[in-house]
Amino acid sequence: MKRIIALLAATTLALQMGLQPVEAGMSDKDKAAAAAAAIAILGIAALAHNKHHYEEGYEPGxxxxxxxxxxxxxxxxxxxxxxxxxxxxxxxxxxxxxxxxxxxxxxxRQQASAAKAPPMAYQGCAQIVARNFAVGIHQVHFTKARSPGKHEWMIEAAVGRQYMTCKMRDSGELIDLRGGRL
Known part of the structure; x- marks a missing residue:
């Protein structure tokens, strides 16, 4: 969230600095249109940030x-x-x-210690899931892990209300990836 706010603030500042010399030749109508476009961009970014929080089919009115x-x-x-x-x-x-x-x-925190995958497997899964949902790694939460075979791990990851399951090697190498719960 902090990263998005900083990015939006930097974009707004860059737009303002870039438009200052041109602003003298702009009419009030052009200035209003530019302001409306900037507000629309900020609004879209804010809505896109929270889309993973909404349940399927729900959207605020x-x-x-x-x-x-x-x-x-x-x-x-x-x-x-x-x-x-x-x-x-x-x-x-x-x-x-x-x-x-x-x-x-x-x-x-509630998993038994025997069911915890190696850190490299978690890290590899987190990077892949974050990339697929277009979020930061810190927004990926692991809910379950189990070992179907030697040096292989099935890891369930959640981003908001959406889930993905990674099949990983101990080394962090991806074997299989699918949407849904474990």
């Missing part, structure tokens, strides 16, 4: 519902109690998504 979803998501992901005073569908959907994300991020 407007700005207020998106804000309620984000509030619920933050409460769920940080383990805060459900706020009974807010009875909106956006908050409820966000809380469920945040709670699921919290469960996924803590799943590796």
């Amino acid at each position: 407007g700005g207020e519902e998106t804000a309620e979803f984000e509030r619920g998501y933050r409460d769920g992901v940080h383990g805060y109690p459900y706020w009974e005073g807010n009875r909106t569908s956006g908050y409820a959907a966000g809380y469920q998504a945040g709670d699921r994300e919290r469960e996924n991020s803590m799943a590796h």
Whole structure:
């Protein structure tokens, strides 16, 4: 999230610096159109960032519902109690998504030590899953791991509500990759 904000701030600054000499010759109508285009780009980037949090088929209806979803998501992901005073569908959907994300991020702590794959296998799987979902490695959470054969590991990884299963060697080499749960 911090990386996206920094990227957007740098892009905005670069656009402003690049447009200053040209701005003198621009009409008010052109300036308004440029501002609207910049706002649209920032809005698309913000929506694309959270697309993995939404359940299949759910999408907030407007700005207020998106804000309620984000509030619920933050409460769920940080383990805060459900706020009974807010009875909106956006908050409820966000809380469920945040709670699921919290469960996924803590799943590796609940695995038995015998079922943990080697670090190289986890690292290789995280890089591949992050690349497939176009997210950072820190957003990939491992929920399960098992060994179907000698020096092979089946690792279930989650990004938001979406899952992928990697079949990896101990060395971090990919054997097979498929969508879905283990």
